[in-house]
Amino acid sequence: MSTIMPNEPQNPLWRSPVTAADRLLLEIQRTIVEGEIESGSKISEPELARQFNVSRAPLREALARLERCHLIERTPNAGARVVKLSREGLCALYQIREELEGLACRLAAENMDDAEIQQVQELLNQHLDTQRVREGESYYQEAGDLDFHYRIILGSKNPYLINMLCDELYFLVRMYRVQLGMNGPRVSRAFDEHKAIINAIANRDGELADLLMRRHIAASRGNIELKLQQLGK
Amino acid sequence: MSTIMPNEPQNPLWRSPVTAADRLLLEIQRTIVEGEIESGSKISEPELARQFNVSRAPLREALARLERCHLIERTPNAGARVVKLSREGLCALYQIREELEGLACRLAAENMDDAEIQQVQELLNQHLDTQRVREGESYYQEAGDLDFHYRIILGSKNPYLINMLCDELYFLVRMYRVQLGMNGPRVSRAFDEHKAIINAIANRDGELADLLMRRHIAASRGNIELKLQQLGK
DNA sequence: ATCCGAATTATTGTCGACAATTTACAAAAG
DNA sequence: CTTTTGTAAATTGTCGACAATAATTCGGAT
Numbered sequence A, B: 001m002s003t004i005m006p007n008e009p010q011n012p013l014w015r016s017p018v019t020a021a022d023r024l025l026l027e028i029q030r031t032i033v034e035g036e037i038e039s040g041s042k043i044s045e046p047e048l049a050r051q052f053n054v055s056r057a058p059l060r061e062a063l064a065r066l067e068r069c070h071l072i073e074r075t076p077n078a079g080a081r082v083v084k085l086s087r088e089g090l091c092a093l094y095q096i097r098e099e100l101e102g103l104a105c106r107l108a109a110e111n112m113d114d115a116e117i118q119q120v121q122e123l124l125n126q127h128l129d130t131q132r133v134r135e136g137e138s139y140y141q142e143a144g145d146l147d148f149h150y151r152i153i154l155g156s157k158n159p160y161l162i163n164m165l166c167d168e169l170y171f172l173v174r175m176y177r178v179q180l181g182m183n184g185p186r187v188s189r190a191f192d193e194h195k196a197i198i199n200a201i202a203n204r205d206g207e208l209a210d211l212l213m214r215r216h217i218a219a220s221r222g223n224i225e226l227k228l229q230q231l232g233k
Numbered sequence C: 001a002t003c004c005g006a007a008t009t010a011t012t013g014t015c016g017a018c019a020a021t022t023t024a025c026a027a028a029a030g
Numbered sequence D: 001c002t003t004t005t006g007t008a009a010a011t012t013g014t015c016g017a018c019a020a021t022a023a024t025t026c027g028g029a030t
Helices: A020-033 A045-052 A056-068 A087-111 A114-133 A138-155 A159-180 A184-202 A206-230 B020-033 B045-052 B056-068 B087-111 B114-133 B138-155 B159-180 B184-202 B206-230
Strands: A072-075 A079-082 B072-075 B079-082
Touching: A020 A045, A020 A056, A020 A159, A045 A056, A056 A072, A056 A079, A056 B056, A087 A138, A087 A159, A087 A184, A087 A206, A087 B087, A087 B159, A114 A138, A114 A184, A138 A159, A138 A184, A159 A206, A159 B087, A159 B159, A184 A206, B020 B045, B020 B056, B020 B159, B045 B056, B056 B072, B056 B079, B087 B138, B087 B159, B087 B184, B087 B206, B114 B138, B114 B184, B138 B159, B138 B184, B159 B206, B184 B206
Parallel strands: none
Antiparallel strands: A072 A079, B072 B079
């Protein structure tokens, strides 16, 4: 099955949850991304601490990391609020994504070895099978898409790039996608675009992979932008 | 005089130090960047807490933010170590810088209004004067260069981009520059490159500004890379 | 003498309580 | 009735102590 998250313990946000703060982070991340806490709502430290049966110390550690991945916004002596999704925010976020994932493609074309590339290609074939089985089911597509992007990013072998994209930006990306979804025709097109990107990387054509990835992300942004507009901004 | 740091309280890392954790962050940041704590050395929480006359709570908050800007590396149940400067780290860092500051230039060419652009041009003239006065003095160049880059980044008006560059990456950039310096001929060239970049932005030629900024950063990297090699890797 | 293991020590993670600041509310003045 | 101001409640920031985990040291066996 798809891995969704890379296994390497190289980044402090995705290490196996050994400490209470780690577990809290994962839990609250999921809660916010899935929209179980309303966007823009205030976060009460005492309440959350009671809710999760922990002290405020590990909770504050978790909140610090949540701020790091842009899921909450804190103001001194005033507390934290869940981030609000907006058109401007989406565009600003995807501008960065285009740039950084484009770079990731160029680097991946240089630095991924043949075995890694082949693994991604096999992964895509698996995804295509599961997609055939469950037509239009958005969750698997969601997971599969993220999985693909993660592999390319990791393939860049640039630790800062990996950290910025996987640890800091992608939770917000997931939040947009989970709450605003990805609908019908876009799903199957995304697969073809993935195929084209990894093929360009396999041909060591970083420039092409860069271009294709930028278009892929721009298309994805347009899709979400549409949904945002439909739901009344 | 040069501002060095943007005044807006928009980012949580540079807000006016109202809390003990804020003061700690600024102090320890300076200490690490200036090299007063040796690269790679372990950070003892009890010792630092005693040294700054604070409890470990605000100190840990500060450490969390130090990790965020890549100045320390923490491992669970093992503590934090000051980051080590290396050729690979420098290249990985500047790869990101090239990409993101290139993007910042394109966005700045779109989003900076004429008044802001003129301010930057006046700033450069001021820097040129002070440079004439104090030939080869690297500190002012350092501050002036950073000031210039900050203005362009803020001019992009993209909050995520501003946050990533100003809050997360630039302290490490400063660390490389402070500890490895910027020497003679490069200093005056940097001024000309700055001039060319802001002129391209004034002409609303984002593509050119992007290209020039990438070259500017690549040249700066080459300069530091050389110093690193001289000092025995 | 060297290597391995257990006990000791030190450090990190977590807890509950207190202090400082902000927010909410209510009463009084305009 | 609106605005202002002072008080009270709640929340955040900080502290010192305890628990859990990792590093160190010392002793013993090979």
